[in-house]
Amino acid sequence: MSIYLPIAELSVNIFLLLSLGGVVGFLSGMFGLGGGFLMTPLLIFIGIPTNVAVATSANQIVASSISGTLGHWRQGLVDFKMGGVLLIGAFFGSILGVWIFSRLVAIGQIDTVISILYFALLTGIGLSMLIESSKVIRDRIRRKSVKRKIHYHNWAHRLPFKVRFYKSKLYISVIPPIIIGFVIGILSATMGIGGAFILIPAMIYFLGMPTSKVIGTSLFQIIFITALVTILHATTTFAVDAVLAFFLILSSVVGAQVGVLAANKLRGEEIRALLAIIVLGVATKIALDLLVEPNEIFNLSVIRLVF
Amino acid sequence: MIKQLIILFYFLTGVLTPSISIALVIGSDQEEIYIDANFSGEELLVFGAFYSDPSQSRDSKSDILIEVVGPPEDVVLRKKDSYFGFWLNSKSVTFRDVPGFYYLSSTSELTDEFLRNNQIGLLERNKSEMIDWSLLTTDWGSIINEKEKEEFYNALIRTKQNDSLYKQVSDEIEIIDGNLFRSYIDIPNTVPVGEYTVNLHLIIDNEVSQEYSYNFMVTRVGIEEAIYSFSKNYPFFYGLISLIIAIIIGWSGAEIFKRFRRI
Numbered sequence: 001m002s003i004y005l006p007i008a009e010l011s012v013n014i015f016l017l018l019s020l021g022g023v024v025g026f027l028s029g030m031f032g033l034g035g036g037f038l039m040t041p042l043l044i045f046i047g048i049p050t051n052v053a054v055a056t057s058a059n060q061i062v063a064s065s066i067s068g069t070l071g072h073w074r075q076g077l078v079d080f081k082m083g084g085v086l087l088i089g090a091f092f093g094s095i096l097g098v099w100i101f102s103r104l105v106a107i108g109q110i111d112t113v114i115s116i117l118y119f120a121l122l123t124g125i126g127l128s129m130l131i132e133s134s135k136v137i138r139d140r141i142r143r144k145s146v147k148r149k150i151h152y153h154n155w156a157h158r159l160p161f162k163v164r165f166y167k168s169k170l171y172i173s174v175i176p177p178i179i180i181g182f183v184i185g186i187l188s189a190t191m192g193i194g195g196a197f198i199l200i201p202a203m204i205y206f207l208g209m210p211t212s213k214v215i216g217t218s219l220f221q222i223i224f225i226t227a228l229v230t231i232l233h234a235t236t237t238f239a240v241d242a243v244l245a246f247f248l249i250l251s252s253v254v255g256a257q258v259g260v261l262a263a264n265k266l267r268g269e270e271i272r273a274l275l276a277i278i279v280l281g282v283a284t285k286i287a288l289d290l291l292v293e294p295n296e297i298f299n300l301s302v303i304r305l306v307f
Numbered sequence: 308m309i310k311q312l313i314i315l316f317y318f319l320t321g322v323l324t325p326s327i328s329i330a331l332v333i334g335s336d337q338e339e340i341y342i343d344a345n346f347s348g349e350e351l352l353v354f355g356a357f358y359s360d361p362s363q364s365r366d367s368k369s370d371i372l373i374e375v376v377g378p379p380e381d382v383v384l385r386k387k388d389s390y391f392g393f394w395l396n397s398k399s400v401t402f403r404d405v406p407g408f409y410y411l412s413s414t415s416e417l418t419d420e421f422l423r424n425n426q427i428g429l430l431e432r433n434k435s436e437m438i439d440w441s442l443l444t445t446d447w448g449s450i451i452n453e454k455e456k457e458e459f460y461n462a463l464i465r466t467k468q469n470d471s472l473y474k475q476v477s478d479e480i481e482i483i484d485g486n487l488f489r490s491y492i493d494i495p496n497t498v499p500v501g502e503y504t505v506n507l508h509l510i511i512d513n514e515v516s517q518e519y520s521y522n523f524m525v526t527r528v529g530i531e532e533a534i535y536s537f538s539k540n541y542p543f544f545y546g547l548i549s550l551i552i553a554i555i556i557g558w559s560g561a562e563i564f565k566r567f568r569r570i
Contacts, residue, residue, distance in 0.1 A: 234546025
Protein backbone atom coordinates (compact mmCIF):
# COMPACT_ATOMS: atom_id res chain seq x y z
CA MET A 1 0.00 0.00 0.00
CA SER A 2 1.43 3.34 -0.90
CA ILE A 3 0.66 6.91 -0.07
CA TYR A 4 1.18 9.94 -2.29
CA LEU A 5 3.19 12.71 -0.67
CA PRO A 6 1.80 16.05 -1.85
CA ILE A 7 4.96 18.14 -1.41
CA ALA A 8 7.59 15.55 -2.31
CA GLU A 9 5.27 14.74 -5.28
CA LEU A 10 5.82 11.02 -5.32
CA SER A 11 4.28 7.98 -3.72
CA VAL A 12 6.03 5.78 -1.21
CA ASN A 13 5.13 2.57 0.53
CA ILE A 14 3.31 3.37 3.74
CA PHE A 15 4.87 0.46 5.65
CA LEU A 16 8.35 1.58 4.62
CA LEU A 17 7.61 5.02 6.08
CA LEU A 18 6.13 3.61 9.27
CA SER A 19 9.02 1.23 9.83
CA LEU A 20 11.56 3.95 9.10
CA GLY A 21 9.90 6.25 11.65
CA GLY A 22 9.52 3.37 14.10
CA VAL A 23 13.18 2.31 13.92
CA VAL A 24 14.52 5.85 14.18
CA GLY A 25 12.05 6.54 17.03
CA PHE A 26 13.12 3.34 18.79
CA LEU A 27 16.80 4.29 18.59
CA SER A 28 16.09 7.82 19.74
CA GLY A 29 14.03 6.60 22.71
CA MET A 30 16.68 4.09 23.61
CA PHE A 31 19.61 6.47 23.49
CA GLY A 32 17.83 9.71 24.30
CA LEU A 33 18.68 11.25 20.94
CA GLY A 34 16.52 13.23 18.57
CA GLY A 35 17.22 10.86 15.72
CA GLY A 36 17.27 13.58 13.06
CA PHE A 37 20.84 12.66 12.14
CA LEU A 38 19.57 9.26 10.98
CA MET A 39 16.12 10.33 9.75
CA THR A 40 17.31 12.82 7.12
CA PRO A 41 19.88 10.57 5.36
CA LEU A 42 17.51 7.58 5.46
CA LEU A 43 14.74 9.67 3.89
CA ILE A 44 17.16 10.70 1.16
CA PHE A 45 18.15 7.04 0.63
CA ILE A 46 14.50 6.04 0.03
CA GLY A 47 14.20 8.72 -2.64
CA ILE A 48 12.72 11.74 -0.86
CA PRO A 49 14.19 14.97 -2.31
CA THR A 50 16.90 16.47 -0.06
CA ASN A 51 15.06 19.69 0.69
CA VAL A 52 11.87 17.84 1.68
CA ALA A 53 13.86 15.40 3.82
CA VAL A 54 15.58 18.19 5.76
CA ALA A 55 12.49 20.35 6.28
CA THR A 56 10.24 17.44 7.22
CA SER A 57 12.80 15.97 9.64
CA ALA A 58 12.78 19.26 11.53
CA ASN A 59 9.00 18.98 11.85
CA GLN A 60 9.28 15.41 13.11
CA ILE A 61 11.91 16.33 15.71
CA VAL A 62 9.46 18.86 17.23
CA ALA A 63 7.20 15.93 18.15
CA SER A 64 9.94 13.64 19.47
CA SER A 65 11.61 16.36 21.54
CA ILE A 66 8.26 17.35 23.12
CA SER A 67 7.74 13.75 24.16
CA GLY A 68 11.22 13.70 25.64
CA THR A 69 11.06 17.09 27.35
CA LEU A 70 7.86 16.26 29.26
CA GLY A 71 9.57 13.50 31.24
CA HIS A 72 12.55 15.69 32.16
CA TRP A 73 10.37 18.67 32.96
CA ARG A 74 8.27 16.70 35.47
CA GLN A 75 11.46 15.78 37.28
CA GLY A 76 12.59 19.42 37.30
CA LEU A 77 15.56 18.78 35.08
CA VAL A 78 15.04 21.63 32.60
CA ASP A 79 16.96 24.89 32.98
CA PHE A 80 14.52 27.23 31.22
CA LYS A 81 16.76 30.27 31.61
CA MET A 82 19.71 28.55 29.95
CA GLY A 83 17.36 27.17 27.28
CA GLY A 84 16.12 30.70 26.63
CA VAL A 85 19.63 32.12 26.23
CA LEU A 86 20.59 29.30 23.86
CA LEU A 87 17.45 30.07 21.87
CA ILE A 88 18.43 33.70 21.33
CA GLY A 89 21.48 32.48 19.43
CA ALA A 90 19.54 29.66 17.77
CA PHE A 91 16.93 32.12 16.49
CA PHE A 92 19.47 34.06 14.44
CA GLY A 93 21.41 30.92 13.55
CA SER A 94 18.39 29.19 12.02
CA ILE A 95 17.42 32.28 10.02
CA LEU A 96 20.94 32.35 8.59
CA GLY A 97 20.78 28.55 8.11
CA VAL A 98 17.57 28.65 6.07
CA TRP A 99 19.00 31.48 3.98
CA ILE A 100 22.17 29.46 3.30
CA PHE A 101 19.97 26.45 2.51
CA SER A 102 17.86 28.27 -0.09
CA ARG A 103 21.01 29.77 -1.68
CA LEU A 104 22.50 26.28 -1.97
CA VAL A 105 19.27 25.00 -3.54
CA ALA A 106 19.40 27.85 -6.05
CA ILE A 107 22.98 27.13 -7.13
CA GLY A 108 22.38 23.37 -7.17
CA GLN A 109 24.91 22.42 -4.49
CA ILE A 110 22.54 21.47 -1.68
CA ASP A 111 22.93 17.71 -2.13
CA THR A 112 26.71 17.87 -2.03
CA VAL A 113 26.88 20.17 0.98
CA ILE A 114 24.33 18.08 2.89
CA SER A 115 26.31 14.92 2.05
CA ILE A 116 29.60 16.39 3.25
CA LEU A 117 28.05 17.78 6.45
CA TYR A 118 26.36 14.47 7.17
CA PHE A 119 29.49 12.51 6.46
CA ALA A 120 31.43 14.67 8.95
CA LEU A 121 28.68 14.55 11.56
CA LEU A 122 28.00 10.82 11.33
CA THR A 123 31.67 9.88 11.29
CA GLY A 124 32.22 12.01 14.38
CA ILE A 125 29.19 10.58 16.17
CA GLY A 126 29.91 7.01 15.14
CA LEU A 127 33.57 7.05 16.11
CA SER A 128 33.03 8.77 19.45
CA MET A 129 30.22 6.35 20.33
CA LEU A 130 32.32 3.39 19.31
CA ILE A 131 35.32 4.57 21.34
CA GLU A 132 33.18 5.49 24.35
CA SER A 133 31.20 2.25 24.41
CA SER A 134 34.25 0.06 23.89
CA LYS A 135 35.97 1.90 26.75
CA VAL A 136 32.99 1.24 29.03
CA ILE A 137 32.93 -2.42 28.00
CA ARG A 138 36.68 -2.69 28.62
CA ASP A 139 36.40 -0.97 31.97
CA ARG A 140 33.58 -3.25 32.98
CA ILE A 141 35.71 -6.26 32.13
CA ARG A 142 38.54 -4.79 34.24
CA ARG A 143 35.97 -3.86 36.93
CA LYS A 144 37.08 -0.26 37.02
CA SER A 145 34.76 2.60 37.87
CA VAL A 146 35.28 5.90 36.13
CA LYS A 147 35.30 9.07 38.18
CA ARG A 148 34.14 12.27 36.56
CA LYS A 149 34.68 15.87 37.37
CA ILE A 150 31.37 17.62 38.18
CA HIS A 151 32.31 21.15 37.36
CA TYR A 152 34.59 22.68 34.78
CA HIS A 153 36.11 26.12 35.03
CA ASN A 154 37.33 27.52 31.75
CA TRP A 155 37.26 30.57 29.50
CA ALA A 156 33.46 30.61 29.50
CA HIS A 157 33.62 31.86 33.06
CA ARG A 158 35.86 34.80 32.27
CA LEU A 159 33.84 36.61 29.56
CA PRO A 160 31.63 39.68 30.23
CA PHE A 161 27.78 39.80 30.52
CA LYS A 162 27.72 37.27 33.29
CA VAL A 163 24.36 35.92 34.34
CA ARG A 164 23.40 33.61 37.18
CA PHE A 165 21.73 30.35 36.10
CA TYR A 166 20.31 29.07 39.40
CA LYS A 167 19.05 25.76 38.12
CA SER A 168 22.41 24.82 36.65
CA LYS A 169 24.30 26.44 39.56
CA LEU A 170 26.31 28.51 37.10
CA TYR A 171 27.48 32.11 36.95
CA ILE A 172 28.80 32.55 33.42
CA SER A 173 28.77 34.93 30.50
CA VAL A 174 25.80 34.69 28.10
CA ILE A 175 28.13 34.92 25.10
CA PRO A 176 29.16 31.22 24.92
CA PRO A 177 25.57 29.87 25.12
CA ILE A 178 24.44 32.38 22.49
CA ILE A 179 27.29 31.31 20.16
CA ILE A 180 26.52 27.63 20.77
CA GLY A 181 22.84 28.27 20.06
CA PHE A 182 23.75 30.16 16.89
CA VAL A 183 25.85 27.28 15.52
CA ILE A 184 23.16 24.71 16.42
CA GLY A 185 20.56 26.93 14.71
CA ILE A 186 22.56 26.93 11.46
CA LEU A 187 23.08 23.16 11.58
CA SER A 188 19.43 22.51 12.42
CA ALA A 189 18.18 24.57 9.49
CA THR A 190 20.61 23.13 6.94
CA MET A 191 20.66 19.50 8.09
CA GLY A 192 17.24 18.89 9.63
CA ILE A 193 18.65 17.83 12.96
CA GLY A 194 17.98 18.90 16.54
CA GLY A 195 21.68 19.00 17.22
CA ALA A 196 21.63 17.28 20.62
CA PHE A 197 24.76 15.41 19.67
CA ILE A 198 26.74 18.61 19.46
CA LEU A 199 24.72 20.57 21.98
CA ILE A 200 25.03 18.14 24.88
CA PRO A 201 28.85 17.87 24.88
CA ALA A 202 29.10 21.63 24.26
CA MET A 203 26.88 22.33 27.28
CA ILE A 204 28.90 19.99 29.50
CA TYR A 205 32.41 20.95 28.39
CA PHE A 206 32.09 24.60 27.32
CA LEU A 207 29.42 25.81 29.73
CA GLY A 208 30.12 23.38 32.56
CA MET A 209 26.45 22.54 33.06
CA PRO A 210 25.60 19.66 35.38
CA THR A 211 24.99 16.48 33.35
CA SER A 212 21.58 15.86 34.94
CA LYS A 213 20.15 19.12 33.56
CA VAL A 214 21.78 18.92 30.15
CA ILE A 215 19.46 16.48 28.37
CA GLY A 216 16.20 18.12 29.48
CA THR A 217 17.50 21.61 28.66
CA SER A 218 18.81 20.63 25.25
CA LEU A 219 15.53 18.85 24.40
CA PHE A 220 13.59 21.90 25.57
CA GLN A 221 15.44 24.27 23.30
CA ILE A 222 15.45 21.78 20.39
CA ILE A 223 11.63 21.97 20.42
CA PHE A 224 11.84 25.68 19.70
CA ILE A 225 14.72 25.58 17.20
CA THR A 226 13.08 22.85 15.14
CA ALA A 227 9.67 24.59 15.42
CA LEU A 228 11.24 27.76 14.06
CA VAL A 229 13.10 25.83 11.36
CA THR A 230 9.81 24.15 10.34
CA ILE A 231 8.07 27.52 9.96
CA LEU A 232 11.05 29.04 8.11
CA HIS A 233 11.23 26.10 5.69
CA ALA A 234 7.45 26.13 5.16
CA THR A 235 7.55 29.80 4.21
CA THR A 236 10.81 30.00 2.23
CA THR A 237 11.64 26.63 0.70
CA PHE A 238 8.06 25.20 0.72
CA ALA A 239 9.57 21.82 1.48
CA VAL A 240 7.71 20.67 4.61
CA ASP A 241 5.62 17.64 3.64
CA ALA A 242 2.80 17.39 6.18
CA VAL A 243 1.72 13.92 5.06
CA LEU A 244 5.27 12.55 5.28
CA ALA A 245 5.71 14.25 8.67
CA PHE A 246 2.45 12.81 9.96
CA PHE A 247 3.43 9.21 9.32
CA LEU A 248 6.98 9.69 10.58
CA ILE A 249 5.76 11.40 13.76
CA LEU A 250 3.13 8.78 14.46
CA SER A 251 5.56 5.88 14.10
CA SER A 252 8.52 7.59 15.76
CA VAL A 253 6.51 8.56 18.86
CA VAL A 254 5.44 4.94 19.31
CA GLY A 255 8.95 3.70 18.48
CA ALA A 256 10.51 6.12 20.98
CA GLN A 257 8.32 4.87 23.83
CA VAL A 258 9.16 1.27 23.03
CA GLY A 259 12.81 2.32 22.88
CA VAL A 260 12.62 3.85 26.36
CA LEU A 261 11.15 0.61 27.73
CA ALA A 262 13.78 -1.47 25.94
CA ALA A 263 16.59 0.73 27.26
CA ASN A 264 15.64 -0.22 30.83
CA LYS A 265 15.89 -3.91 30.05
CA LEU A 266 18.99 -4.06 27.89
CA ARG A 267 22.61 -3.39 28.54
CA GLY A 268 23.52 -0.04 27.01
CA GLU A 269 27.10 -0.39 25.84
CA GLU A 270 26.68 -3.28 23.44
CA ILE A 271 23.69 -1.63 21.77
CA ARG A 272 25.50 1.68 21.69
CA ALA A 273 28.39 -0.02 19.92
CA LEU A 274 25.89 -1.51 17.49
CA LEU A 275 24.31 1.90 16.84
CA ALA A 276 27.80 3.33 16.30
CA ILE A 277 28.36 0.72 13.60
CA ILE A 278 25.00 1.55 11.95
CA VAL A 279 25.88 5.26 12.03
CA LEU A 280 29.31 4.57 10.50
CA GLY A 281 27.64 2.42 7.85
CA VAL A 282 25.38 5.32 6.84
CA ALA A 283 28.43 7.62 6.81
CA THR A 284 30.29 5.19 4.54
CA LYS A 285 27.36 5.03 2.13
CA ILE A 286 27.26 8.84 1.95
CA ALA A 287 31.04 8.97 1.36
CA LEU A 288 30.84 6.38 -1.43
CA ASP A 289 28.10 8.38 -3.14
CA LEU A 290 30.46 11.36 -3.16
CA LEU A 291 33.65 9.55 -4.14
CA VAL A 292 32.65 6.82 -6.57
CA GLU A 293 32.00 7.97 -10.10
CA PRO A 294 28.21 7.96 -10.49
CA ASN A 295 26.54 5.90 -13.24
CA GLU A 296 24.77 9.01 -14.39
CA ILE A 297 26.79 12.18 -14.10
CA PHE A 298 23.82 14.30 -15.09
CA ASN A 299 20.91 15.10 -12.82
CA LEU A 300 17.70 16.84 -13.58
CA SER A 301 15.54 19.01 -11.38
CA VAL A 302 12.29 20.71 -12.22
CA ILE A 303 12.04 24.42 -11.50
CA ARG A 304 8.90 24.80 -9.43
CA LEU A 305 6.97 27.96 -9.88
CA VAL A 306 6.35 29.51 -6.50
CA PHE A 307 3.17 31.48 -6.46
CA MET B 308 2.52 -9.42 -56.36
CA ILE B 309 -1.07 -10.01 -55.44
CA LYS B 310 -0.58 -8.26 -52.12
CA GLN B 311 0.85 -5.23 -53.81
CA LEU B 312 -2.13 -5.10 -56.07
CA ILE B 313 -4.47 -5.20 -53.13
CA ILE B 314 -2.64 -2.33 -51.48
CA LEU B 315 -2.80 -0.41 -54.70
CA PHE B 316 -6.50 -1.15 -54.82
CA TYR B 317 -7.01 0.16 -51.31
CA PHE B 318 -5.00 3.18 -52.08
CA LEU B 319 -7.00 3.97 -55.19
CA THR B 320 -10.38 3.34 -53.64
CA GLY B 321 -9.35 5.45 -50.67
CA VAL B 322 -8.56 8.36 -52.90
CA LEU B 323 -11.31 7.99 -55.40
CA THR B 324 -14.24 7.03 -53.26
CA PRO B 325 -14.20 8.85 -49.93
CA SER B 326 -17.29 7.01 -48.73
CA ILE B 327 -15.29 3.89 -47.96
CA SER B 328 -12.03 5.60 -47.09
CA ILE B 329 -9.84 4.48 -44.23
CA ALA B 330 -10.84 6.03 -40.95
CA LEU B 331 -9.46 6.19 -37.48
CA VAL B 332 -11.91 5.72 -34.68
CA ILE B 333 -10.60 6.03 -31.17
CA GLY B 334 -11.60 6.11 -27.59
CA SER B 335 -10.03 6.33 -24.19
CA ASP B 336 -11.09 5.12 -20.80
CA GLN B 337 -10.69 8.42 -19.01
CA GLU B 338 -10.49 12.12 -19.49
CA GLU B 339 -8.90 12.80 -16.17
CA ILE B 340 -6.31 11.16 -13.97
CA TYR B 341 -6.71 12.02 -10.33
CA ILE B 342 -3.80 12.19 -7.95
CA ASP B 343 -5.22 11.33 -4.56
CA ALA B 344 -3.67 9.88 -1.42
CA ASN B 345 -3.61 6.39 -2.95
CA PHE B 346 -2.14 7.45 -6.28
CA SER B 347 0.73 5.21 -7.28
CA GLY B 348 0.68 5.70 -11.01
CA GLU B 349 -2.00 4.66 -13.44
CA GLU B 350 -2.58 2.86 -16.71
CA LEU B 351 -4.17 4.92 -19.40
CA LEU B 352 -6.11 2.90 -21.91
CA VAL B 353 -6.24 4.12 -25.50
CA PHE B 354 -8.16 2.06 -27.99
CA GLY B 355 -9.70 2.33 -31.41
CA ALA B 356 -10.24 0.84 -34.82
CA PHE B 357 -8.37 1.27 -38.06
CA TYR B 358 -11.48 1.45 -40.16
CA SER B 359 -14.96 2.66 -39.55
CA ASP B 360 -16.29 -0.34 -41.39
CA PRO B 361 -15.63 -3.41 -39.22
CA SER B 362 -15.88 -5.78 -42.17
CA GLN B 363 -12.63 -4.39 -43.51
CA SER B 364 -9.37 -5.34 -41.99
CA ARG B 365 -5.99 -3.73 -41.51
CA ASP B 366 -3.46 -4.15 -44.22
CA SER B 367 0.18 -4.65 -43.42
CA LYS B 368 1.27 -1.22 -44.52
CA SER B 369 -0.89 0.75 -42.12
CA ASP B 370 0.40 1.65 -38.71
CA ILE B 371 -0.86 3.38 -35.63
CA LEU B 372 1.22 5.88 -33.74
CA ILE B 373 0.24 7.11 -30.29
CA GLU B 374 1.93 10.12 -28.80
CA VAL B 375 1.26 11.42 -25.27
CA VAL B 376 2.71 14.82 -24.42
CA GLY B 377 2.68 16.13 -20.86
CA PRO B 378 2.51 19.76 -19.70
CA PRO B 379 5.59 21.93 -20.31
CA GLU B 380 7.98 22.61 -17.46
CA ASP B 381 11.33 24.27 -16.92
CA VAL B 382 14.17 22.02 -15.84
CA VAL B 383 17.77 22.47 -14.75
CA LEU B 384 20.19 19.81 -15.88
CA ARG B 385 23.42 19.65 -13.91
CA LYS B 386 26.57 17.78 -14.77
CA LYS B 387 28.83 16.34 -12.11
CA ASP B 388 32.58 16.67 -12.37
CA SER B 389 35.34 15.29 -10.23
CA TYR B 390 37.06 17.82 -7.98
CA PHE B 391 39.85 16.41 -5.81
CA GLY B 392 38.14 13.02 -5.88
CA PHE B 393 34.68 14.36 -5.05
CA TRP B 394 31.88 14.23 -7.59
CA LEU B 395 30.23 17.63 -7.45
CA ASN B 396 27.70 19.44 -9.62
CA SER B 397 29.45 21.83 -11.99
CA LYS B 398 27.97 23.03 -15.28
CA SER B 399 24.25 23.48 -15.61
CA VAL B 400 21.79 24.17 -18.41
CA THR B 401 18.22 25.36 -18.09
CA PHE B 402 15.74 23.95 -20.57
CA ARG B 403 12.44 25.77 -20.82
CA ASP B 404 9.07 24.30 -21.80
CA VAL B 405 10.24 20.71 -21.93
CA PRO B 406 7.36 18.19 -21.87
CA GLY B 407 7.01 16.86 -18.34
CA PHE B 408 6.01 13.53 -19.84
CA TYR B 409 6.51 12.10 -23.30
CA TYR B 410 5.41 8.78 -24.69
CA LEU B 411 5.63 7.57 -28.25
CA SER B 412 4.30 4.21 -29.30
CA SER B 413 3.78 2.66 -32.71
CA THR B 414 2.77 -0.66 -34.21
CA SER B 415 6.09 -0.98 -36.00
CA GLU B 416 9.51 0.62 -35.76
CA LEU B 417 9.44 4.07 -37.25
CA THR B 418 12.36 5.41 -39.20
CA ASP B 419 14.17 8.52 -38.07
CA GLU B 420 13.42 9.99 -41.44
CA PHE B 421 9.71 9.50 -41.02
CA LEU B 422 9.70 11.06 -37.56
CA ARG B 423 11.78 13.97 -38.70
CA ASN B 424 9.62 14.62 -41.75
CA ASN B 425 6.48 14.60 -39.68
CA GLN B 426 7.95 16.42 -36.68
CA ILE B 427 7.02 13.60 -34.38
CA GLY B 428 9.18 12.12 -31.70
CA LEU B 429 11.08 14.14 -29.18
CA LEU B 430 13.39 11.21 -28.58
CA GLU B 431 14.41 10.93 -32.20
CA ARG B 432 15.15 14.56 -32.64
CA ASN B 433 18.56 14.21 -31.07
CA LYS B 434 19.56 11.41 -33.41
CA SER B 435 19.00 13.51 -36.47
CA GLU B 436 21.78 15.57 -37.89
CA MET B 437 19.82 18.75 -37.74
CA ILE B 438 19.07 19.24 -34.11
CA ASP B 439 16.25 21.68 -33.92
CA TRP B 440 17.44 23.76 -31.00
CA SER B 441 14.78 26.33 -31.71
CA LEU B 442 12.15 23.94 -30.40
CA LEU B 443 13.61 24.30 -26.94
CA THR B 444 14.23 27.64 -25.39
CA THR B 445 17.45 26.96 -23.64
CA ASP B 446 19.67 28.88 -21.31
CA TRP B 447 23.08 27.40 -22.07
CA GLY B 448 24.99 29.37 -19.47
CA SER B 449 28.71 29.05 -20.07
CA ILE B 450 28.36 26.32 -22.69
CA ILE B 451 29.10 27.38 -26.25
CA ASN B 452 30.51 24.19 -27.71
CA GLU B 453 28.01 22.39 -30.01
CA LYS B 454 29.26 18.97 -28.98
CA GLU B 455 28.72 19.78 -25.33
CA LYS B 456 25.25 21.10 -26.10
CA GLU B 457 24.42 17.81 -27.72
CA GLU B 458 25.80 15.94 -24.72
CA PHE B 459 23.47 17.92 -22.46
CA TYR B 460 20.55 17.39 -24.80
CA ASN B 461 21.12 13.62 -24.83
CA ALA B 462 21.46 13.65 -21.05
CA LEU B 463 18.14 15.50 -20.70
CA ILE B 464 16.39 12.73 -22.58
CA ARG B 465 18.31 9.97 -20.83
CA THR B 466 17.56 11.25 -17.31
CA LYS B 467 13.89 11.65 -18.19
CA GLN B 468 13.90 8.09 -19.57
CA ASN B 469 15.50 6.82 -16.37
CA ASP B 470 12.65 8.40 -14.40
CA SER B 471 10.15 6.64 -16.74
CA LEU B 472 8.93 10.02 -17.91
CA TYR B 473 10.11 9.65 -21.51
CA LYS B 474 9.53 6.50 -23.45
CA GLN B 475 9.52 5.32 -27.03
CA VAL B 476 8.28 1.83 -27.84
CA SER B 477 7.07 -0.18 -30.79
CA ASP B 478 5.61 -3.23 -29.09
CA GLU B 479 2.95 -1.94 -26.74
CA ILE B 480 0.02 -1.61 -29.11
CA GLU B 481 -2.10 -4.73 -29.25
CA ILE B 482 -3.88 -5.51 -32.48
CA ILE B 483 -7.15 -7.42 -32.10
CA ASP B 484 -8.91 -9.06 -35.05
CA GLY B 485 -6.70 -7.16 -37.42
CA ASN B 486 -8.86 -4.11 -37.14
CA LEU B 487 -8.98 -3.00 -33.52
CA PHE B 488 -6.08 -1.74 -31.47
CA ARG B 489 -5.60 -1.25 -27.79
CA SER B 490 -2.74 0.14 -25.71
CA TYR B 491 -2.17 0.51 -22.00
CA ILE B 492 0.10 3.45 -21.28
CA ASP B 493 1.95 3.56 -17.99
CA ILE B 494 1.56 6.87 -16.22
CA PRO B 495 4.18 6.74 -13.43
CA ASN B 496 3.54 8.25 -9.98
CA THR B 497 6.03 11.04 -10.58
CA VAL B 498 4.11 12.66 -13.47
CA PRO B 499 3.55 16.40 -13.32
CA VAL B 500 0.02 17.73 -13.03
CA GLY B 501 -1.54 19.62 -15.91
CA GLU B 502 -2.97 19.13 -19.36
CA TYR B 503 -1.83 16.20 -21.47
CA THR B 504 -2.37 15.76 -25.17
CA VAL B 505 -2.84 12.40 -26.86
CA ASN B 506 -2.07 12.46 -30.57
CA LEU B 507 -3.03 9.51 -32.74
CA HIS B 508 -1.78 9.10 -36.24
CA LEU B 509 -2.84 6.56 -38.79
CA ILE B 510 0.09 5.93 -41.06
CA ILE B 511 -0.33 4.40 -44.49
CA ASP B 512 2.68 3.81 -46.70
CA ASN B 513 4.86 5.99 -44.52
CA GLU B 514 2.48 8.92 -44.78
CA VAL B 515 0.29 10.28 -42.05
CA SER B 516 -3.19 9.65 -43.34
CA GLN B 517 -5.35 10.58 -40.41
CA GLU B 518 -4.74 12.46 -37.21
CA TYR B 519 -6.76 12.70 -34.09
CA SER B 520 -5.99 14.54 -30.85
CA TYR B 521 -7.63 14.87 -27.51
CA ASN B 522 -6.64 16.15 -24.09
CA PHE B 523 -6.83 14.79 -20.61
CA MET B 524 -5.92 16.30 -17.31
CA VAL B 525 -3.79 15.05 -14.47
CA THR B 526 -5.05 16.78 -11.36
CA ARG B 527 -4.56 16.56 -7.65
CA VAL B 528 -7.80 15.98 -5.83
CA GLY B 529 -9.11 15.70 -2.30
CA ILE B 530 -6.72 15.98 0.58
CA GLU B 531 -3.66 16.00 -1.71
CA GLU B 532 -4.92 19.09 -3.52
CA ALA B 533 -6.01 20.74 -0.27
CA ILE B 534 -2.61 20.24 1.38
CA TYR B 535 -0.64 21.26 -1.69
CA SER B 536 -2.51 24.48 -2.39
CA PHE B 537 -2.69 25.37 1.30
CA SER B 538 1.09 25.01 1.57
CA LYS B 539 1.57 27.33 -1.39
CA ASN B 540 -1.09 29.91 -0.57
CA TYR B 541 -0.73 30.11 3.19
CA PRO B 542 2.80 28.84 3.91
CA PHE B 543 2.94 30.35 7.38
CA PHE B 544 -0.31 28.74 8.53
CA TYR B 545 0.67 25.52 6.80
CA GLY B 546 3.90 25.47 8.82
CA LEU B 547 1.96 26.34 11.96
CA ILE B 548 -0.54 23.52 11.44
CA SER B 549 2.29 21.05 10.74
CA LEU B 550 3.76 22.16 14.06
CA ILE B 551 0.50 21.84 15.95
CA ILE B 552 0.04 18.30 14.63
CA ALA B 553 3.60 17.48 15.77
CA ILE B 554 2.94 18.98 19.21
CA ILE B 555 -0.36 17.14 19.68
CA ILE B 556 1.01 13.75 18.62
CA GLY B 557 4.26 14.23 20.55
CA TRP B 558 2.44 15.28 23.70
CA SER B 559 -0.36 12.74 23.60
CA GLY B 560 2.08 9.95 22.71
CA ALA B 561 4.03 10.62 25.88
CA GLU B 562 0.82 10.84 27.97
CA ILE B 563 -0.69 7.63 26.60
CA PHE B 564 2.47 5.63 27.18
CA LYS B 565 2.93 7.08 30.66
CA ARG B 566 -0.44 5.55 31.56
CA PHE B 567 0.60 2.24 30.03
CA ARG B 568 3.68 2.14 32.18
CA ARG B 569 1.68 2.76 35.37
CA ILE B 570 -0.42 -0.32 34.67
